[in-house]
Amino acid sequence: MKLIVPIKMVPNPTLPVRISRDATKPPKPDLKNIPLVINPFDETALEEAVLLREAQIASQVTVVCIGPDSWEAEMRTALALGADRAVRIPCDFQVSPLSVAQCIKAFSILEAAQLIICGRQGVDADRGSVGPMVAALLGWGQATFVSQLKITDKTATVQREVDGGIHDLTIPLPAVITTDLRLNTPRYASLPNIMLARRKPLEKLAAQELGVELAADIEVIQFLAPPPRPPVTRINSVAELKTILSQKGYLS
């Protein structure tokens, strides 16, 4: 069974994004000094796919991305983390989620994939749209926010993390899964694997070859900083906190 893991690169989420305050230009998120990393949920997706291959349930794991040249370094990281192949569909502008989903759909058909494991959301724009969109375009079943996955005989049995509790679901393959962080703990790339990955090819495939015309994302007309919060008041004792909470009517 062939597996596809769509991955995207995002500004390292442990670093704060600030909004530029150059008075001569409209404000914009300042991402200059923030290195790109594989979207954390996609690392989880890749780990799950590699585990399935190691368990001999999957035969091949291919990561695919629709993105610019600057993503190539992290495509190598994906190879070092265990992907068999890395394919990039070049695109150097902010692409629409629909175009991304159309590319992944066409690529999955081309590869005769049986399972697509996406991240539940990109932590750059926090959309969470591509997974279910790919499932819709392919007419496949979907299981989102998955924190446990078992594949047996053409069926995926999953545990989904949903509001109010856990949803246990079984879906026939082929299907699309989106990952929650609790699905697994991604491994680190070992030095030998990093060295090996340097020699593996990075494949390129034009969107046109997949019959997809890449469309731009909806235009942002304005970036804003969230409203500032008042400065912090340091309090020195529990008694002081009690007084504050009582005065505001929370504690009697």
Next chain:
Amino acid sequence: MKILLIIGDRLGEYDPLTANGVTAGLHFGDVTLLAAGPNNQKKAEQAATIKGVSEILLASHPALQKPGVENLALQINKLTPSFDIIMAVTSTFGSDLIPRVAALANCSPITGVSAISKNHALTRPINAGAVLAQSALPKTPVFLTIRPTAFPAACKTATTNAKITVIDQAYESNLSQHTTYRPSANIRPDPVAAKVVVAGGGGLQAGGSFELVEKLADRLDAAVGASRTAVDMGLASNDLQIGQTGRSIAPDLYIGLGISGAIQHLAGIKDARMIVSINSDPNAPLHGAADYALTADIFSAVPELLKK
């Protein structure tokens, strides 16, 4: 404009956050609700008394009784031509459904909308809430999920004028097969709708339980929330996770106990009116983001706070 809001489903039951969705929908025009899936009749009854709802479509075909999203998406796709905006609340239900419905109509959805301006421009937080991005409303049909904390719940009325229309066509795909729901053990209010939330983090580990958080929550009539670390440690159930990948909350008062205040956690509490942090580390980032910061050991501070 004609708006179709899908009534929210939570473990097969009516999601009360639907009322917040109505408030958002009324920014655009006339709101019709769709009651589908398990318990749809009951969902329709519960939603019928939300002020501002003009009509409820009751989709009763047995194919929709299964909680899988695939049949529901096909059903909504057939209704799409009659509406300008198809929307749901940003819940795990809405986030699962709306992108699927949008793709069936060859559109990109806009998820997690936090503000709708007078000219219908849409704002959504990006980069864990560090930035707000505003776009013009695209050409219709438009597919949205809206953050429930950004729009107050619409009032309930004593009597209802909403017209209930039964639609019984359905489109069967037979894809996902439901097995079971396991509700979390949380008996307290939903943190998303609560006025006060007491949240616990990794600092609770030494106690081995969430008891301290629960006791303070009970004293303050509050909901309980958790950081990802607390959920990962098994101290709290997954649906209590607050943050970028958990739920976003906007209570009047949030108290964080033993929570460091990582960017991903702060993303979920930015809209709290008042933030209190109790942490033994004076440099915890949550102390920096709080209105009131108390540097103290929670295992002594909270019992003292509880003392009458």
